[in-house]
Amino acid sequence: MNRRASITDLAKALGLSASTISRALADHHDVSEATKARVRQLAKELHYQPNPLAAGLRRGRSNTLGVIVPHITGYFFPEVIHGIASEASEAGFNVMICQSNEDAQQERQIIELLMGAQVAGILLSLSDTTTDFEHFEAVRQQGVPLVFFDRVVQGFKGTNVTSVTLNDYLGAYQVVEHLIAQGCRRIAHFTGPLHVNIHKNRHQGYLDALAAHGLTPDPRLTAFCELSQQGGAAAMRGLMRLSATRRPDGVFSSNDLAAVGGMQVAKKLGFRVPEDVAIAGFSNEVFTQLTEPALTTVDQRCEQMGRTAVQQLQKMLPSPGHTPATPRGIVLKPKLVVRDSSQR
Amino acid sequence: MNRRASITDLAKALGLSASTISRALADHHDVSEATKARVRQLAKELHYQPNPLAAGLRRGRSNTLGVIVPHITGYFFPEVIHGIASEASEAGFNVMICQSNEDAQQERQIIELLMGAQVAGILLSLSDTTTDFEHFEAVRQQGVPLVFFDRVVQGFKGTNVTSVTLNDYLGAYQVVEHLIAQGCRRIAHFTGPLHVNIHKNRHQGYLDALAAHGLTPDPRLTAFCELSQQGGAAAMRGLMRLSATRRPDGVFSSNDLAAVGGMQVAKKLGFRVPEDVAIAGFSNEVFTQLTEPALTTVDQRCEQMGRTAVQQLQKMLPSPGHTPATPRGIVLKPKLVVRDSSQR
DNA sequence: GTGAAAGCGCTAACAA
DNA sequence: TTGTTAGCGCTTTCAC
Numbered sequence: 001m002n003r004r005a006s007i008t009d010l011a012k013a014l015g016l017s018a019s020t021i022s023r024a025l026a027d028h029h030d031v032s033e034a035t036k037a038r039v040r041q042l043a044k045e046l047h048y049q050p051n052p053l054a055a056g057l058r059r060g061r062s063n064t065l066g067v068i069v070p071h072i073t074g075y076f077f078p079e080v081i082h083g084i085a086s087e088a089s090e091a092g093f094n095v096m097i098c099q100s101n102e103d104a105q106q107e108r109q110i111i112e113l114l115m116g117a118q119v120a121g122i123l124l125s126l127s128d129t130t131t132d133f134e135h136f137e138a139v140r141q142q143g144v145p146l147v148f149f150d151r152v153v154q155g156f157k158g159t160n161v162t163s164v165t166l167n168d169y170l171g172a173y174q175v176v177e178h179l180i181a182q183g184c185r186r187i188a189h190f191t192g193p194l195h196v197n198i199h200k201n202r203h204q205g206y207l208d209a210l211a212a213h214g215l216t217p218d219p220r221l222t223a224f225c226e227l228s229q230q231g232g233a234a235a236m237r238g239l240m241r242l243s244a245t246r247r248p249d250g251v252f253s254s255n256d257l258a259a260v261g262g263m264q265v266a267k268k269l270g271f272r273v274p275e276d277v278a279i280a281g282f283s284n285e286v287f288t289q290l291t292e293p294a295l296t297t298v299d300q301r302c303e304q305m306g307r308t309a310v311q312q313l314q315k316m317l318p319s320p321g322h323t324p325a326t327p328r329g330i331v332l333k334p335k336l337v338v339r340d341s342s343q344r
Numbered sequence: 345m346n347r348r349a350s351i352t353d354l355a356k357a358l359g360l361s362a363s364t365i366s367r368a369l370a371d372h373h374d375v376s377e378a379t380k381a382r383v384r385q386l387a388k389e390l391h392y393q394p395n396p397l398a399a400g401l402r403r404g405r406s407n408t409l410g411v412i413v414p415h416i417t418g419y420f421f422p423e424v425i426h427g428i429a430s431e432a433s434e435a436g437f438n439v440m441i442c443q444s445n446e447d448a449q450q451e452r453q454i455i456e457l458l459m460g461a462q463v464a465g466i467l468l469s470l471s472d473t474t475t476d477f478e479h480f481e482a483v484r485q486q487g488v489p490l491v492f493f494d495r496v497v498q499g500f501k502g503t504n505v506t507s508v509t510l511n512d513y514l515g516a517y518q519v520v521e522h523l524i525a526q527g528c529r530r531i532a533h534f535t536g537p538l539h540v541n542i543h544k545n546r547h548q549g550y551l552d553a554l555a556a557h558g559l560t561p562d563p564r565l566t567a568f569c570e571l572s573q574q575g576g577a578a579a580m581r582g583l584m585r586l587s588a589t590r591r592p593d594g595v596f597s598s599n600d601l602a603a604v605g606g607m608q609v610a611k612k613l614g615f616r617v618p619e620d621v622a623i624a625g626f627s628n629e630v631f632t633q634l635t636e637p638a639l640t641t642v643d644q645r646c647e648q649m650g651r652t653a654v655q656q657l658q659k660m661l662p663s664p665g666h667t668p669a670t671p672r673g674i675v676l677k678p679k680l681v682v683r684d685s686s687q688r
Numbered sequence: 689g690t691g692a693a694a695g696c697g698c699t700a701a702c703a704a
Numbered sequence: 705t706t707g708t709t710a711g712c713g714c715t716t717t718c719a720c
Contacts, residue, residue: 351715352712363716370715394713395712395713397714401714402713402714403716
């Protein structure tokens with residue numbers, strides 16, 4: 001069980017210096033093609049594998065990307081991570097996944113951990129209990145590229161900071177426009193607390209789409225509820241008990257789960273979906289294809305978001321023949337997914 | 345922007361040698377308590393952070409765990425990864441997540457990558473196109489702990505190799521027993537190809553449970569189908585068209601998706617679930633709570649599997665005051681989750 | 689209980 | 705085009 005081959009070994013074997021080997025392997029332009037060929041040849045023979053730990057130590061920077069998400073469960077984050085991991089691997093990065101468990105304290109610790117491990121960059125979706133942003137200072141100041149995705153810190157700028165988000169406003173606008181096109185005139189909206197960005201934006205998209213088509217938003221049709229199956233069910237129960245003229249003929253829920261809860265209640269109360277009430281959700285979760293009828297929703301381009309985040313990160317990284325730049329925040333276009341729950 | 349504090353810095357500041365600092369920080373027994381206190385004190389003041397790259401280089405081993413999964417999508421793998429990441433983080437490991445994309449070739453490359461990065465251990469769920477196991481030889485021979493989870497290589501043994509799996513047989517047995525207890529007498533089974541382990545085991549559990557309760561398995565009630573929504577739908581259509589005496593009054597599907605497909609068809613054909621036909625799936629996917637009626641299924645203990653895998657790995661790792669051992673393969677007990685689709 | 693010395697494998701500035 | 709030198713930060717003998 002002999003030691004794995006090192007650059008020094010190659011150097012000795014070929015009667016060259018370690019630096020030349022190093023340069024040859026890195027395909028440096030000022031090494032003769034002949035030498036490169038010899039080096040590569042031997043490297044292959046000896047199954048030479050670079051030691052990233054040593055390279056990282058020397059360079060003061062590893063080739064690992066740190067990823068911080070609130071959690072690795074549910075639909076959204078795994079999909080985004082899938083995108084991140086795929087793109088990163090294609091670009092030659094490793095990925096370290098960390099969960100903040102929606103806890104600002106843990107988020108802080110993970111940042112320290114990643115900075116300690118000298119990651120090449122950090123991809124981060126904010127914990128929802130994070131209220132101060134002190135811990136990002138170190139990242140910014142040390143020039144480690146930082147990309148916020150989905151949950152961003154508004155107004156946290158820097159030459160090495162950017163973001164990738166979804167245009168929630170547009171997504172909401174499109175769903176509501178679609179519902180109007182299907183003949184809905186009294187469209188309700190299930191929403192979470194409006195101080196949360198995504199809900200604020202989706203709500204605004206809802207309002208603006210109505211207005212743009214000459215419909216006056218009725219505040220009684222905006223249901224603030226917990227966006228769970230139960231929450232959606234309760235909200236729907238309240239709405240469908242209204243008199244026929246005040247009852248909604250369409251519902252746009254700020255997430256899929258509440259939409260399903262609502263749909264189940266509507267059916268139970270004897271209303272037909274979509275004929276009596278058309279329903280749409282938001283996120284394109286897996287189960288939206290399985291409901292009866294299948295749920296119209298908005299696709300969040302999760303994988304795309306992950307890939308884009310890595311691409312943005314790379315732009316901020318110095319590399320041969322490319323000076324780091326600060327890309328502007330990217331806002332992804334959502335995609336309306338029309339299914340039976342809204343088509344009539 | 346001054347350099348981060350190193351052990352050398354601490355040494356200078358305290359008039360001690362680097363070795364003493366290193367030992368103090370590692371809580372070595374032959375450093376005086378007084379010195380330790382002084383060192384820890386200063387370390388805190390200077391925000392000293394160990395450099396894992398340097399330590400790894402020196403030790404020839406990093407503190408990172410490599411994880412290889414076929415993909416990071418769907419329900420199962422993200423949940424397991426969640427468990428792995430949580431447990432690993434509590435034990436002070438970082439986790440590097442890699443996807444083989446169900447491709448043996450990529451799996452091989454990732455193994456090389458991880459070995460190159462000198463990971464402390466590897467957690468692996470086999471790609472379904474992997475047929476030769478040559479690439480695990482290097483891992484076994486270098487003594488890097490290897491834990492297979494869920495999808496294992498039968499008969500690949502070694503002092504540094506173990507596995508964590510689910511008792512599929514038992515899960516199937518329990519569901520079928522439950523269906524029998526609910527009064528089902530003609531129970532059908534949706535299965536995938538029997539050369540795949542999980543299906544073989546679930547099928548056997550199904551057969552044995554029937555036999556144990558005096559029911560003779562009818563081969564015509566075993567439906568080989570694609571385990572998708574469409575596959576389940578097609579299978580159910582075939583079965584429910586049989587004459588009343590040959591028609592099943594219960595269905596156990598080898599996965600949840602096909603169970604849902606089947607349930608939708610049964611309802612469409614005018615059968616009541618669970619009264620006319622009780623239905624159960626396998627995996628406890630999220631959407632099983634959302635169907636109407638909610639689907640009875642078997643929980644696979646995903647997170648537990650991840651946590652257990654990390655624990656098993658740790659047992660094979662040398663550490664102060666503990667000699668590495670080879671744990672036996674762990675087989676987790678599944679958990680029957682009874683919901684409305686089977687309760688009558 | 690502490691220190692001195694050596695070196696893990698690599699890279700980059702500088703020299704030739 | 706190639707070599708020399710030095711050192712990244714840490715751990716671990718071995719010596720005192």
